Structures are given as C-alpha cells and as structure tokens.
Amino acid sequence: MTSLGIGLIGTGFMGKCHALAYGSVKAVFGDVPATRLEVLCDVPAEKAEAFADQFGFARATSDWKDLIADPKVDIVCITTPNKVHKEMALAALEAGKHVHLEKPMALSLEDARQMLAVAERTGAKTIVGYNYLHNPAISHARKLIADGAIGRIVHFRGMVDEDYQADPDLAWTWRATKADAGLGTLGDLGCHLISLATALVGPVESLVAET
Structure with missing residues (x-):
C-alpha cells in the first residue's frame, strides 16, 4: 500500500490535532496507507520551523504555495483562518492535490459551490473536517x-x-x-x-x- 505525503498549513489547535491524527492513523486503524509528514507551513518562518520539529514534519516553510508545489505532498491539510480556505483549497486542487479542509469550507455559499465545482472537475479526493461525525x-x-x-x-x-x-x-x-x-x-x-x-x-x- 503506497504511503501518502502530508502538507499541513496552520499550526493552531486544529493544526496540532490534524498533525497528531496523521501521525497515529496507521497505528490506530491498521489497514490504511502509511502517511509521511512532509511539509508544515506557518508564519513567521521561525514558528514553522519550531512546529515542524515538534510535530515531526520533514521540513518547514512560511509560503503555503511552496508547500502545495512540493511533489512529495499528496494531501494538503488546511487548518487556517476561514477567510483563506477558498484560495488555498482551489490552488491545491488545481495542483492535483487531495484536500483535507477544516470547516467551514468558505465564507459564503457561492464560494463553497465554486470550490465543489473545481473539486469535481479535477477528480481530487476532498473532505471537510466535521470531526465529530x-x-x-x-x-x-x-x-x-x-x-x-x-x-x-x-x-x-x-x-x-x-x-x-x-x-x-x-x-x-x-x-x-x-x-x-x-x-x-x-x-x-x-x-x-x-x-x-x-x-x-x-x-x-x-x-x-x-x-
């Protein structure tokens, strides 16, 4: 089973939650692809470096576009403030990445529908983080x-x-x-x-x- 490279944008409490989950999913569920914690993004760069070391990511960056462009990243996990969800998710989808996005998708229904249309066109796997489900x-x-x-x-x-x-x-x-x-x-x-x-x-x- 092929491993999947993870790129995480954001290191707030949900960012930490996602990082811990990706690091533990194989041990907990067994029959799932292994994950590689490849790139962590936050600003400033010093913060990204510190959290990459804390969470176990291979490298850090302060530029989310650099994370999306990394060929080692298969899944882009977005745990940023809501206002930038749309821009980041659309860029990741257009780059051929799968997207794990914290809720809400966007700040308006129109924006969310646009994101859905791009996801359907690209064929990427997507999920919105309604974690209680x-x-x-x-x-x-x-x-x-x-x-x-x-x-x-x-x-x-x-x-x-x-x-x-x-x-x-x-x-x-x-x-x-x-x-x-x-x-x-x-x-x-x-x-x-x-x-x-x-x-x-x-x-x-x-x-x-x-x-």
Whole structure:
C-alpha cells in the first residue's frame, strides 16, 4: 500500500490535532496507507520551523504555495483562518492535490459551490473536517438508529457547551472578527450540531429559528 505525503498549513489547535491524527492513523486503524509528514507551513518562518520539529514534519516553510508545489505532498491539510480556505483549497486542487479542509469550507455559499465545482472537475479526493461525525460513539449511535434498536426517533436536541473565549485574559482571536471568521458562533460551533443531527436522524424537512 503506497504511503501518502502530508502538507499541513496552520499550526493552531486544529493544526496540532490534524498533525497528531496523521501521525497515529496507521497505528490506530491498521489497514490504511502509511502517511509521511512532509511539509508544515506557518508564519513567521521561525514558528514553522519550531512546529515542524515538534510535530515531526520533514521540513518547514512560511509560503503555503511552496508547500502545495512540493511533489512529495499528496494531501494538503488546511487548518487556517476561514477567510483563506477558498484560495488555498482551489490552488491545491488545481495542483492535483487531495484536500483535507477544516470547516467551514468558505465564507459564503457561492464560494463553497465554486470550490465543489473545481473539486469535481479535477477528480481530487476532498473532505471537510466535521470531526465529530467520525467519533466511534456517533458511529455506534447511527447503527443503533438504523437497526431500529431504540425505536423511531421523533426528537433531536443538541447543545454546544464551549467557553474558551469567555476568559477576559485570553488574547484576541481571529474567530471573533467577521472579516476573518465570517460566520460567528453558528458557523463555528452550531454547524457541528447540524452535521450530527443530519447524520443521526436524516435531512431537515422544516425549520423554525429564533435568535
């Protein structure tokens, strides 16, 4: 089974999560291609060098276009602020790379549809990082529901309990800036509930919303 070279753009908490996952996937799941941690990108260059050493990547760069152009990279993993997802993903797809993109895909539905069209045209493998969908507990819950083990589902209630931005001593984050994040709490956290609801009980037929 051929190994796959990984290029990671971004070293925030999701970047670290992806790096750890790629480094462990063979040991955990066994029957999957081996991965090679080839190139890590962040700015400034010193930060990229430090995290490449920490995460176990072969080399570092401060230029994401350099990462995409590297022939050793098969999968481009994008864990950057939302506003640059589209540009990076389109460049990777056009370069013939597969793309693992953190959610959300883009800041608008129009941009997301454009990205989808390019992915379909190039034939690349793509995935958006709705990581909770692949939790073994969720997979088991889906099986229980599909098997009818708990009867017909008539109600779904989801809740997100997240307070990491409640600390006044934390530094300002791009997630709190519309130009960088674009979607607020609904796009950052609420989308996980929607992904879980549709995965567990099927598509939404009607909606009542209140803010």
